[in-house]
């Protein structure tokens with residue numbers, strides 16, 4: 033038995049499913065998880081001493097690569113001065129300033145400790161601000177695990193949603209309305225039916241949790257217009273896209289300014305950080321300047337702020353276009369290799385993100401993403417992992433590249449793909 037397997041067996045007696053976040057268990061790819069002992073640059077090293085080229089990058093945060101020396105140093109310096117104060121500190125102001133300067137829609141920002149906290153708090157603020165209850169989200173959109181966002185559709189988009197998990201009361205998700213990504217008509221229909229009680233539309237401006245799905249021209253513009261017309265807030269969940277698709281996020285690329293923006297992942301540089309921000313006029317409704325309550329014992333934690341700040345300072349100097357182009361050529365080559373083996377492939381790509389879907393249909397929303405063949409993905413995943421290539425263990429995830437990925441990493445990955453047999 034490998035050390036990873038031994039640890040997994042022990043973990044399974046102590047932690048539900050042996051993991052602290054479900055997808056890590058690798059169940060859908062019929063594998064046991066690898067236990068990671070260390071990470072550096074573009075690679076992970078397992079407890080068994082196998083080194084793999086990583087395309088998960090902690091699910092997005094590690095855009096600079098693992099264990100970046102500047103980030104590690106910033107954390108060490110902060111740690112030497114005390115790990116938590118429960119009182120304001122300089123680094124919070126500096127990270128807030130960096131975020132406000134970078135993200136067009138953020139004039140004021142509140143730090144929290146995860147993406148889940150960011151979206152949950154942004155929704156509370158939107159509800160408190162508009163004095164309405166409803167929220168529109170999209171099928172296949174993931175916004176963390178707060179109750180309001182764990183709804184899946186009943187028989188159709190206009191029907192009331194049903195909870196996506198036991199433990200979420202129907203009473204809570206009855207305010208969650210579901211629309212189809214890239215389909216403004218489904219959003220418009222919900223506004224026409226219930227517009228006076230819709231507080232917000234929450235959307236990943238580039239969807240990253242049904243695999244990668246890009247917004248079609250006019251989609252984000254349409255959301256901006258509809259929310260404006262009905263007095264609802266537009267919330268961009270940029271937990272994946274913030275500081276990844278561009279330094280200012282997806283809103284900078286597409287030129288659409290939301291009312292509220294949620295951040296996470298990259299702004300923590302690998303430590304637990306989330307943030308939500310927006311127009312001053314709206315953000316000032318948060319306690320203690322306003323009445324909408326939200327708090328956190330470890331919010332603005334000095335280690336986390338130091339890691340985030342060092343990450344943003346480093347990213348500000350790097351060439352996003354170059355990484356985007358390298359990721360594009362690499363993923364295109366990967367697509368060609370798979371096609372040459374006679375399997376159907378659709379490639380979606382932006383910046384340092386891509387997904388190869390094993391389907392013939394263009395993937396533009398959750399239902400087209402679901403046409404992807406999961407048996408082909410499982411086989412691909414397993415054969416790549418054996419050869420030292422670490423992909424996300426689900427066909428509905430993005431592959432993440434980083435500034436630490438070299439052309440040699442890409443070449444090795446392509447060589448491994450050439451050896452895959454379907």
Ligand SMILES: *Cc1c(COP(=O)(O)O)cnc(C)c1O
Nearest residue numbers: 146147148174175176269271272
């Ligand atoms: C990861 C993610 C979240 C949740 O963030 P956590 O830090 O895991 O709570 C929210 N929204 C999006 C778009 C995400 O990808």
